[in-house]
Amino acid sequence: MMEGRSFAAEAGVSSLVDGLRVSIYTVTHVHLLWLASELGRIGALGCLISAYPHSRLGKFGGYLKQDCVKTAFGVWPWLAGGRLRCPNWASSGLKVISFLLNDRAASRFAPADCDVVVATSGAYLYTLRRLAERGVKVIVDEPATHVGVREALLKQEYERIGLRYRGEPRLLVRQALKEYGVAHQIQVGSWVAHGDFLESGFQLGRVVVNTYGVDLSRFRFEHRLPSGPRRVLFAGNLRVEKGGHLLLQALSEMDCELWLAGSISEEGKMLIRRFWHGGDRLRLVGMLPSERLAQLMSESDALILPSVQDGFGMVVAQALKCGSPVVVSTRAGASSLVKSGENGYTFTSGDAASLKGAVEAVLKLPTRERSFRLAVSESVGMLGDWWGYTERFLVAAKSLLAVES
Numbered sequence: 001m002m003e004g005r006s007f008a009a010e011a012g013v014s015s016l017v018d019g020l021r022v023s024i025y026t027v028t029h030v031h032l033l034w035l036a037s038e039l040g041r042i043g044a045l046g047c048l049i050s051a052y053p054h055s056r057l058g059k060f061g062g063y064l065k066q067d068c069v070k071t072a073f074g075v076w077p078w079l080a081g082g083r084l085r086c087p088n089w090a091s092s093g094l095k096v097i098s099f100l101l102n103d104r105a106a107s108r109f110a111p112a113d114c115d116v117v118v119a120t121s122g123a124y125l126y127t128l129r130r131l132a133e134r135g136v137k138v139i140v141d142e143p144a145t146h147v148g149v150r151e152a153l154l155k156q157e158y159e160r161i162g163l164r165y166r167g168e169p170r171l172l173v174r175q176a177l178k179e180y181g182v183a184h185q186i187q188v189g190s191w192v193a194h195g196d197f198l199e200s201g202f203q204l205g206r207v208v209v210n211t212y213g214v215d216l217s218r219f220r221f222e223h224r225l226p227s228g229p230r231r232v233l234f235a236g237n238l239r240v241e242k243g244g245h246l247l248l249q250a251l252s253e254m255d256c257e258l259w260l261a262g263s264i265s266e267e268g269k270m271l272i273r274r275f276w277h278g279g280d281r282l283r284l285v286g287m288l289p290s291e292r293l294a295q296l297m298s299e300s301d302a303l304i305l306p307s308v309q310d311g312f313g314m315v316v317a318q319a320l321k322c323g324s325p326v327v328v329s330t331r332a333g334a335s336s337l338v339k340s341g342e343n344g345y346t347f348t349s350g351d352a353a354s355l356k357g358a359v360e361a362v363l364k365l366p367t368r369e370r371s372f373r374l375a376v377s378e379s380v381g382m383l384g385d386w387w388g389y390t391e392r393f394l395v396a397a398k399s400l401l402a403v404e405s
Contacts, residue, residue: 016394020401021046023110025119025127027102028052029143030060030314031189031212031389032118037061038390040068046111051102059290061386070109092169099123099172110136116397118187122147122168122176132182137400140183144311145193145333146200147176153331154241157308157350161245185400187393189312190333208396211336212312213389218290219318221377224298226368230256232359233300233324235293235315238268243306243329243349248275250306250356256363259283259300261293297322301367302344306355307332320344320380323373325365327358341365343379 022039023046026032033052039045041063048069057064099122107127110117117131118139128138144150151167158165167173180186186207188194197207232251238244238260248271251258258281264272276282288296297303303319304327316326316334320343328335331349338344347358366372 016391016398017042017044018398020044020115020394020397021111021113022116022118022397023047023049023114025049025106025117025124026052026141027120027123029120029141031143032120032141033057033060033064034213034215034386035118035390035393037063038387040064044394046114047109049106049109070106092166096169096171099175100126103127107131115401118393119179121179122172125175125179125182128179128182132184137184137397138182139185139187139397139400140179141187142193142197142311143189145188145309146180146196147173148200149196150309153309158240160350161240163240185396187396188333191336192331192333193311210389210392210396211333211383212314212317213384213386214314214317214321215290216321216385219294219297219321221321221323221374222294222298223370224295224323225370225373226299226301230363231259231300232256232302232304232327232363233259233261233296233319234304234306235261235297235319236305237262238264238271240267240271241308242310243308243355244268244271245275246306246350246352246355247304248272249352250359251281251304252276252278253356254278254359256301256359257281257283259285259296261285261288261296263287294318294322297324298373300324302327302359302362304355304359305329305332305334306347306349308349310334317380317383321377321383323377325362325367325376327355327362329355337380337383339379343376 022044024032024036028051036045036048037060045068048064051071054069103124103126106124107130110131114136116137116139118141119128121140121142132138151173155165187210188207189212191209194207194209234247236242264284297319302325305313305316307313307329308331310332313332313334316328316337319326320337326338326344328338328346329349330346335346338346345358345361347354
């Protein structure tokens with residue numbers, strides 16, 4: 001993405017980097033992999049510690065050099081229970097063990113010249129404490145929202161619909177809270193999450209909002225238009241946290257097709273059996289590569305994100321860039337991108353009737369007119385690519401170093 005940038009912009013990049021070295025610790029979070037790639041391109045990446053398959057890192061721009069990428073504990077996905085069919089208690093136990101082992105192993109890899117470390121919350125307490133003792137500035141990245149708020153919201157929603165909420169293992173919740181205490185700065189993806197941290201007692205300057213970017217090489221307006229029966233799209237893992245029960249309940253009563261793109265877990269299958277009563281209007285298309293997902297967004301009348309809680313909701317930004325209007329829960333961070341009546345609607349989180357009303361409203365918009373969809377795509381013009389995300393990170397990191405020095 002360096003191409004086409006002005007000399008002044010290049011000079012700005014140089015002043016932001018200025019010898020800065022950043023190490024990134026994440027299990028598989030996509031936004032931090034993009035950050036690592038952009039930092040690698042400008043020579044500011046110390047190392048990336050991740051469980052993401054090395055063979056698939058090329059899709060993040062191709063700037064991650066193998067000597068900068070480490071796998072602290074390569075069997076993490078297996079130990080976390082992701083590939084095991086086992087009781088919930090066993091899966092939770094394996095997740096705790098794998099996180100703790102991954103944390104200890106990851107602590108060995110930070111370069112000696114590291115200035116700043118960014119780590120996904122809840123997974124790297126031991127590592128972050130050691131780095132902080134060395135004088136490294138610690139940024140905890142919270143991809144959802146404050147862990148205490150998140151757990152309370154989900155427990156309440158599960159119980160409301162008569163389900164038991166097993167929740168995040170208590171040890172990992174306590175670990176996340178301790179990481180917040182170690183952090184010099186906490187990075188979140190939205191003002192919704194920012195507000196949750198402030199209400200939980202955090203000082204304004206410690207919590208920084210950095211809205212996620214979009215891969216504009218894949219998600220962009222390409223003049224495709226929906227055709228055939230009315231179609232709304234949900235992209236993600238169908239579960240209560242994502243509002244899957246609300247989605248199924250509301251759309252069962254409407255005269256349109258519901259397409260589900262993403263994995264269907266055992267919880268998702270249970271939600272379909274319990275809440276879907278719309279017959280063959282439900283289409284399961286499974287996991288899709290980015291190019292196919294972008295095409296499906298372009299050919300849908302609307303995308304719905306009905307999350308009970310969501311730190312951002314990257315699919316909303318992707319859909320808008322493709323020209324698809326959206327319906328978004330007020331508890332999803334990406335609700336800030338919605339301009340009511342122009343590119344979609346928001347609805348009251350947890351309220352199926354409110355969701356149904358918002359979907360009815362969005363389907364009354366001219367969703368199959370080229371000019372309207374182009375306007376939707378342009379409505380989030382301020383939403384940039386992953387370099388914009390990286391630039392904002394660099395500004396915050398340099399400010400942190402200046403304050404702390």
